[in-house]
Amino acid sequence: MSGLRVSEATIGHPGDSDVVHGVSLDVPLGGVDAVLGASGSGKSTLLLAIAGLLPLRSGEIAVGGEVVSSRRRTVPPERRGVGWVPQDASLFPHLSVAQNIAFGLPRGQRDPRGERVRSMLELVELTGFGDRSPADLSGGQAQRVALARALAPAPGIVLLDEPFSALDASLRVGLRRQIGRILRDAGATALLVTHDQEEAFAFADRVSVLRDGRLEQTGTAEELFARPRSAWLATFLGESTLVPARREGDAWATPFGRVPAAPGATDAERALLVVRPEQLKPYAAGTPITVDDVEYSGHDRLLLASVDGVPGTVLMRMPSAVAIERGAVMPVRIDGIPHAVPLP
Structure with a gap:
């Protein structure tokens, strides 16, 4: 079964020309894939459309088998089962770590001391950090809290928008390995967007390369490196x-x-x-x-x-x-x- 399916998606920002042109990709259920591209290649625009923040001009997006975007229909972001991990964690500074994680849950289930929050803290190896302020966290710890918040409602897919780019090189590799392990332990379907070839190759099961808004090639790291098409x-x-x-x-x-x-x-x-x-x-x-x-x-x-x-x-x-x-x-x-x- 497909966790995420993007079919012939063409996307543009309001009042502007197309940025993404007829892109298709398929992330299997439980797969951890990546979209790799240089600045301006359209990868962030694609991510915004998957999250429901940009409409499609043509094509279709399905999460967990349910169509959430097409020319006729756009399911609101909060109802499409998508988790988001941004570049800078974007934690609420006035909330504790546990409260930040609970915020990702549906209204009525946001108990910072509940079992779901405790299990998320354990999953991201931050047991005992629930009462801390985001200001007391390192950059890597903050990103793990952001991941826990995204995973808390058990989304159909987790989108990771260059989540390691703001970290020092010495921290980036270790956190990348840790988050990859957490996602696979959770059985989550995930899509990483990055401009870093080494990061995409090390993190993802398969990589889709975008060039000027078009899909250049999709494959495993080994396939892309050994047999590029161009x-x-x-x-x-x-x-x-x-x-x-x-x-x-x-x-x-x-x-x-x-x-x-x-x-x-x-x-x-x-x-x-x-x-x-x-x-x-x-x-x-x-x-x-x-x-x-x-x-x-x-x-x-x-x-x-x-x-x-x-x-x-x-x-x-x-x-x-x-x-x-x-x-x-x-x-x-x-x-x-x-x-x-x-x-x-």
Whole structure:
């Protein structure tokens, strides 16, 4: 059964042109998915429509099998079974932690000392914090209270609007893991919206990538990274070099020599090979590259290089123990079978 289904949704803000164009996605019941996109891609607009805060211009949205948005019908936000975790927690400063959680419950059930609030505090590992003021919480604790408030009424889906972006990097990873575990322990259906590729990949079961309001591709992190459908997506999802290639039988002719073509690869005469920095390896009989710059990150060195026949910068990763200087010339080859994408 689907926890959330968005079908061919087109969305725009009042008095403005369309922002989201015919987007479809399906989050299974109990699934934790993500929508990934750069600023202005339409991901927040999509989230507002799912929450019932923006009407659809066409298409349909269903939560738990019930249609909550269409051209003819928009169920009010408070009646569509959607929980919301915002960027900054947005706790009520004049209410205690327990009262904030209870606020998410239906009227008549908002007992801050009731069993539901106690179970939510236990779920988010804040037992004993019920009487505290939000002002006494760390940023990570406040986000967990916001999650407890969203989960308290047992919504059909929980929407997470970049909930880690306001936190320090040192806290972000730990809280991301904790909230992911809480959602799965609760059996909740959830959709995270983020601009951070690492965050989306680590957090979600599946990721939908938006580009200029259109769905570029949906899949697991492994599927998206290994088999992007476009050159744009390949570079958006991680460091890579796009190498021009010409088909020669079961191989590609490239500036780095002949490279095997993957089974099922495009049969176009020309394509771009997505070469990740880890796929370039030193090789005595290889193609010489010139190292233009070196970025040291502790665990490795990223070489920014150039080579005839490849426009732009060639990226290559080396162990940090290997000292490489700017201006060095070294022969390399492509290791393995790179993924091919169509020419733009």
